[in-house]
Amino acid sequence: MKKSSLETSVGIFVLIGMLCIGYLAIKLGKMEWIGDNNYELTARFESVSGLKVGAQVEMAGVPIGQVKSINLDQDRQVALVKVKIQNGIILTDDVIASVKTSGLIGDKFIKMTPGGSDEILKKGDAITETESSLDIEDLISKYAFGSVE
Numbered sequence: 001m002k003k004s005s006l007e008t009s010v011g012i013f014v015l016i017g018m019l020c021i022g023y024l025a026i027k028l029g030k031m032e033w034i035g036d037n038n039y040e041l042t043a044r045f046e047s048v049s050g051l052k053v054g055a056q057v058e059m060a061g062v063p064i065g066q067v068k069s070i071n072l073d074q075d076r077q078v079a080l081v082k083v084k085i086q087n088g089i090i091l092t093d094d095v096i097a098s099v100k101t102s103g104l105i106g107d108k109f110i111k112m113t114p115g116g117s118d119e120i121l122k123k124g125d126a127i128t129e130t131e132s133s134l135d136i137e138d139l140i141s142k143y144a145f146g147s148v149e
Contacts, residue, residue: 038084040068043097043110043127048079049135050108051099057083059112064089067110083110092117093125099133108133 048070057065065085073080085091094115099108121127 037087038065039087039123041083041085041091041121041123041125041127043081043083043130044073044076045079045081045097045099045130045132047132047135048081048099048108049133050101051081051110051133052108055107056109057085057112058109059089059114064112081110091121091127093119093121094129095121095127096129096131097127098131101133 051067051070053067053070055067056063057067065083068082068084070082071080072078081097083097091112092115094117096113096115098111098113100111101108115129
């Protein structure tokens, strides 16, 4: 009888431990299963070279979201970027989305610059004002071959 209760206690302890590890893995991995505390916006850029899925979306240096996907818009031949923005972050229809570099040769991220409009972007809306990433190689080649104006 005593051996059975000891085995049951160990089993319950292991089960609780596995549940705790699963919970931490989901929270630290920033996965969302129950409820969605983000809304999705799209933006079209001429170039997003170096930008990766999962990159930060920042406003005033504060992370407010992540890049969800990067695809090619076949009709317009531009990059179509979907971003997830945290609920509670209000962006207006004249917000400017820019692809920036963190540091001199760091990772790329999207910087949101607020506008002054009163119209608020809702889930699924598109950001119309965008600035593509600066291509250092292109600038160097223009400078080296004398086509900088």
